[in-house]
Amino acid sequence: MIKLMICEDVKDVREGFRYLLNLDDEIRVVAAYSTAEELFEGMSSLGAPNIVLMDIELPGMSGIEATGKIKERYPGTAVLILTIFEEEGKILKAIQAGATGYILKNTKPGDLVAQIKTLHQGGSPISPNVARVLLHEYQREHGGKSHGDFNLTxxxxxxxxxxxxxxxxxxxxxxxxxxxxxxxxxxxxxxxxxxxxxxxxxxxxxxxxxxx
Amino acid sequence: MIKLMICEDVKDVREGFRYLLNLDDEIRVVAAYSTAEELFEGMSSLGAPNIVLMDIELPGMSGIEATGKIKERYPGTAVLILTIFEEEGKILKAIQAGATGYILKNTKPGDLVAQIKTLHQGGSPISPNVARVLLHEYQREHGGKSHGDFNLTxxxxxxxxxxxxxxxxxxxxxxxxxxxxxxxxxxxxxxxxxxxxxxxxxxxxxxxxxxx
DNA sequence: CAAGAAATACACCAAATGGTGTATATTTCA
DNA sequence: TGAAATATACACCATTTGGTGTATTTCTTG
Structure with missing residues (x-):
């Protein structure tokens, strides 16, 4: 059983996910909050879940900041960032903060469930556009060009x-x-x-x- | 129309992909080779394709080396690494060499076609396990938490x-x-x-x- | 306090490493 | 053809490394 918490400020979206994910009997949504502050209260009273579904745009503490704190205090909990944005800077910041996956809100319900299971099995669900950003960043930092073979025979x-x-x-x-x-x-x-x-x-x- | 070349040493796999991808009428497999050396001949005589489907384990020049050369000579061509292995070092090297995507051979046929189209539209298809490696590497390089100091004093x-x-x-x-x-x-x-x-x-x- | 870890140091030894020579056969290529 | 690169091999040497002991001091922690 995968224990999951949701942190999302828009009520309809939050309750939509809660309903949707509870349909799968391997997943249990133990709680859903509208702010990061509430989430932390919940995590300390109910215990840390396996996965937190985190919105990036939150009133008060941002989803990225919250992700960082979760990874500090509960390193065993995976954070799956769910967002409508594909902004490069935010993506990289979220990953630096320790996000385990980063997918878009327009993901189909069935796919979302599959990705949560993937996450729980040790994979990192990432949408292709996010992957492209990451790849580019990594390639940029590692000088891109091949280092040659030093003319070895x-x-x-x-x-x-x-x-x-x-x-x-x-x-x-x-x-x-x-x-x-x-x-x-x-x-x-x-x-x-x-x-x-x-x-x-x-x-x-x-x-x-x-x-x- | 997406022009595609295949570089894969095992004949059955190579011909299987060729057949399979040609079924889609947005994709045209213009050629398929069993070594990187042959691929380069083909690219210079037939012109560079949009995408090269590259096996990582090749006799002679490795798929990683070939990827680097392709990105040097034909920067407009995307390289999609197709492999059975999930070895961390190889993944990172392939990405450093300039691979645009990195997926596993056991990908379902329909998914493979979808991923090639994703790639052509500017995304980077990456399997979740590969994504996890990349994420960890990125997090490590950007001050992520230590994954073990071996209890050194x-x-x-x-x-x-x-x-x-x-x-x-x-x-x-x-x-x-x-x-x-x-x-x-x-x-x-x-x-x-x-x-x-x-x-x-x-x-x-x-x-x-x-x-x- | 006593046990254990951490840091220090020396002796001894076999093996591996790094550096420099010289030398020969083969291959490659201008 | 002839020079250059490649691959091979041996000699000699000082230094470094890996491995095993023993032993003392200090610090930490139950």
Whole structure:
């Protein structure tokens, strides 16, 4: 049984969701509030639910602020943001605050139930447009362009894999039927190409590349 | 009309998708290849499609590498990663490489068509489990709550930083005015706590944690 | 207070690493 | 064809790392 609370200021929408979600017998709407402040009172008296369905536009404390507080005080509770807006800044803020999912209010009733179950099983329901915003943001922060393959030869790439797998020179040599000394030679070449001088530096470069 | 190319090494899967997607009259599968190398030949002779359906596990050039090259040479082409795996590192790498969507192969045929149309309209279809990975990553990078510090003591955390900075035991000792031998003792304790046994394994763990 | 964790330090050892040489066979390509 | 790159291998060396002991001091917590 998925215990769920609703936080939504518009009565019709709130009661609509309550009715709708209670139709499914895996979900129980334990309470529905019109403000975040009331929600917190409810959570402390009734206990934290599995999921809070959170409107982003609330009088008083905003849905984003409330999300942050929920994740602080009740980290086990997932927050599903439900909104009519697709504003980029709000989406990113809600996610930073710890929202577990972010979907639009025009979602079909049946889909909403499916997404709540998805959420409860560890997934994050996100509408495609929200996903696009997130993807772009992530790509922007990670420099977009590929970091190149450092002009490594095929053999050198194999050696890189061996290292990353935690093998020693000798073990890599055994794996590819060459001597450990040769493996070492390769590694030193690789170090020069990557401009590093130890395993640790090597790992830092390689783990942020698409070499692996 | 959405022009689409498929890059997938398993023939049955490849032909299955081709047949299936051609059933929809808004989509035209202009070509299907079994390797990234062939795909690039096709793209240069037939012209870039709107969407490439890309398998991640390919012989030769990987789907991730290919995605990066497509975004470089044909930025207008969207890449939809189709995979059976949900491995965190691969997901993030594919997104960094510029993937526009990332969905699982077990997606229902009707849903796949819907997702391709979503993609073409500017959304990013992402399966809920992939979305969860992305959300976590984003939250982690923006000061989200720590997902485990492995019970390291404050001193041990300092040592971790020293290692990640590429210092040797002795250098770390000098930095903190303790002996190199002590630093080593700390490292060995840390290894036990992280359940690793070498710098390489250590880096793999630490770089995916919020210890740094 | 006593037990335990945390931080410090030293000894000893085998193995791995990093750095530099030299050398040869093969392949690639201008 | 001839130079450059690639892949192979061995020698020698100092340093680093991983692993195991033992031991002392300080701090924390039941």
């Amino acid at each position: 095929p053999r050198e790439k194999e050696i890189v894999h061996g290292i990353v797998d935690g093998l020693t020179y000798r073990e890599i040599g055994e794996a590819y039927n060459i001597s450990g000394a040769t493996v070492k030679k390769h590694i030193l070449h690789i170090y020069k190409k990557l401009n590093v001088g130890s395993k640790v530096e090597f790992m830092k470069k390689v783990m942020n590349s698409d070499l692996i | 404050p001193r041990e955390k300092e040592i971790v930083h020293g290692i990640v900075d590429g210092l040797t035991y002795r250098e770390i000792g000098e930095a903190y005015n303790i002996s190199g031998a002590t630093v080593k003792k700390h490292i060995l304790h840390i290894y036990k706590k992280l359940n690793v046994g070498s710098k390489v394994e250590f880096m793999k763990k630490v770089m995916n944690s919020d210890l740094i």
